[in-house]
Amino acid sequence: MVPRVIFGRGSFNQLSDILAPKRLNINAPFIFLVDDVFKSNSWLTSRIPLSYDDKIIYISAAEEPKTSQVDDLVEEIILSNKERPSGIIGIGGGTLLDLAKAVSIMLTNEGEAKDYQGWDLVKNKAIYHVGIPTISGTGAEVSRTTVLTGPTRKLGINSDYTPFDQVVLDSELLKDVPNDQWFYTGMDCFIHCVESLQGTYINTFSQSYGEMALSLCKEVFLEDNLTSKESQEKLMMASWHGGMSIVYSQVGVAHAMSYGLSYLLGTKHGIGNCIVFDHLEEFYPEGVKLFKQMKSKHNVVLPQGICSKLSDKEFDTMIDIALDLEPLWENALGKNWKKTITRKKLKSLYIKM
Template structure:
């Protein structure tokens, strides 16, 4: 058997207020005063001086604020790459992503595409990138997606929703500062945290499971239980633990894979624009048949935090709409294989998938 030699994030800083070290971390990576750092920042922080005043701008560095109202798209990556190339004659020193999973995925994709020809959609898939990305740093401001550690970006393209999965995708540096998550709205905190929890359930119950992914998945799941089910946990402790759960959850799927919830969620997102975290929650809520214990605990967490999920998303869809979602979901073959085994095509049908979507 040949084992995959996956890359990991080579450098990581963890700790409250570690964001303040950003300047000293990136300074040695400045190629010259003519080659700036480009900061891609969630526009929720545009008027938040507590964060923006600490971004270490020098020379002709640039901050680009980005809306995350919609999921990241390949055309958005192409537009950012075109914008950066039009501003500078040479490649920048690096890309710094500051935000949630959408911003981190955009930062990874832009760093790749600045050094590769073509359009982002050309690289949606597994191991299609052959030239390394430029230096890129990830700084999460919400915990759960695992985007800070994963070897993929999640992008919606003209034909499908699929990541750029490659050895060149992971960040060169990550800064994990739990303090940056202090103002996350409750519902978003829950949905994104559940993305991490669902990573764990799908990894730990998948056919790709091995001791490497199991050790990370079990720790991430344990931390999720502490954050979402414990009584008396302080806000700071919750922030610290969920940030580490996100890291471990991302690591758990680096050497395994996610499963049915993510496959079906991608279909919702592609057709309806449903955000990733809430989409996973909406789907997972109906997967008792496949993940009975995981869904049972998910519903306990949902009740404990008084979360009411949207319903009726698929109530007025046409047959063509359902076909589009099913095509997107079924196109993610590794996810189905992980969930149901090598003979997954004999265990799931379009009729079954449609019946699940009709519940949502």
Template sequence: MKIEKEIANRKKEVSTLNRVHRNFPMVPKVVFGRGSFNQLGDILLPKRRNSDAPFIFLVDDFFNGKDLEQKLPWLFNDQIIFVSADEEPKTEQVDALVEKIKTDFEELPSGIVGIGGGTLLDLAKAVAIMLTNKGKSESYQGWDLVTKKSIYHVGIPTISGTGAEVSRTAVLSGPDKKLGINSDYTTYDQVVLDPNLLETVPKEQWFYTGMDCFIHCIESLNGTYLNAFSQSYGEKALDLCKEVFLGELSKEESEEKLMMASWHGGMSIAYSQVGVAHAMSYGLSYLLGVKHGIGNCLVFQHLSEFYPKGVKLFNEMKEKHNIEFPKGVCANLSEEDFDSMISVSLSMDALWENALGTNWRDKISPEKLRAIYSKI
């Protein structure tokens, strides 16, 4: 009960803080360049407290048995945990990993290293937080509910677009909602951006995740929360996305520019917000387990009413790269299923306010959302 009361009090404090200018953190250290992954051992060494305080590597299981595994700079009793990225990260998954780490080791790890796409990066951020905060991770889904600093954590993206490497949010699906742990302690302490790690990304996944970045930009740049800070990052990210998805770049140039677009796109929403596509995508993900990138694409194609220029560009990119989206995703859903998705979507107050303004509830309705979902 004590934890619940502390969180309730924190929510009241956040309500007040939201009325003033926010003092958001950024990633304090980042290394970029081909081959920069090889510096990881040197980066981690000064952070090792002792031989009994390991580093925990949370790695996309795609790399199990691959060259990357052999390059991990593990020492002493470091632990490598391979995690499937087939599903979006869940609060129960975070809690299970935290319990395992606390059971396996007598003292807290020296740090957590997340290696993979947005799923692994969000998972690693959440685990780093929950190793120092009591209770279950579902209790911290929301804005600024975390009260204790996380342990040192490093993010290494192996696919570009989500912006998870730079954001202050760890998006999780919980028992009642899909919502991020959004706090000053979520942001990574160190990020390693090595374009060489992008070489194995399949084409469709490259497109879906890249479109997550593109949609970040469109929703940020067209939102009511827009300001000079978010605009500067959003415009740069959008220009990079156009180069990558509509230009004629070499594979190497495309990898490097999309990695930078992801970084800038993530920064564009740090002092702003996303909008309609993300709010509705959360509903798809919560009910059907649709991965975030493809969920955004499935929704965004039907949002000309809200983002006409963005949807036009999106369709040009889709056509240029011959991408076909799944059809009939919502064809066999019950009324109860639609109600569940709509409820999750409409609970994203900040996203809707950014998209439509403070009176957003007068501009959107469950019936409109159902009509959009029924097209997917």
């Protein structure tokens, strides 16, 4: 679990006080990995507390984070600083938060990021790292995984050393999120909850978080009387609770299949989950019914036919990526999931997309 969290509008202003005691010395900087959409946004960037050799690295979130990108960032940080950094601070959505977690791990572990894709492969504790989400829904701020696309697969670095040491939840940072991105990341949270609550890994601890997150998602995306401030705060807490739910259980069919879309087509995680989930009535009938209500209420039109021109070889690639995520399938369908999920079955589902 994340050991320290601050919640509240304006809490970003406490960042200097949070970081000061963690500075190792004046030659060990804090490195801020920041979504480049904020590059010209002085409202946020002017409040980042830079001292000594601290540095901001702006990163585009247009594509899903890659293992090679993590390796390049680690090399840049090592070569441009006298000492190992005092800490890594990720400011942005799920992509930036996952990159911050991965970089903090790879600064203390030998090899390449792709070597650690999987469960509990990390040997050494990461350096101090802080997560500050500027959009809510992915649960990346609380999860024990950092999802990366590698040379052969899309899979997280899932370990006890992955979670942030500190998280700052300031809902004011969500105020400029575009409507479509707001919906897609919010639905990522909603789908987390549906998959967790209906999964075979469910337990009372996970269930309590999942039910709260699901309830908050319904308020945000189905009620009409919420102010934007209320929606921002509720979705921020839904993301936190939804992330906690899957930390202690697992996701399911939508996530497994969306990884295939992401790896082959570069489909962003949130919208990929939505595209897949829209066709999963067979597995999550009530959840899909609610999803379609939310989609209609917010006038969201999902991309169609994204798999219509794929070759058999490309379908096989997506299927291989999806089937590699065995814990997700076991959570969704139990230990005998392979009797239900065949390559033919997965191809028929992908064809619908």
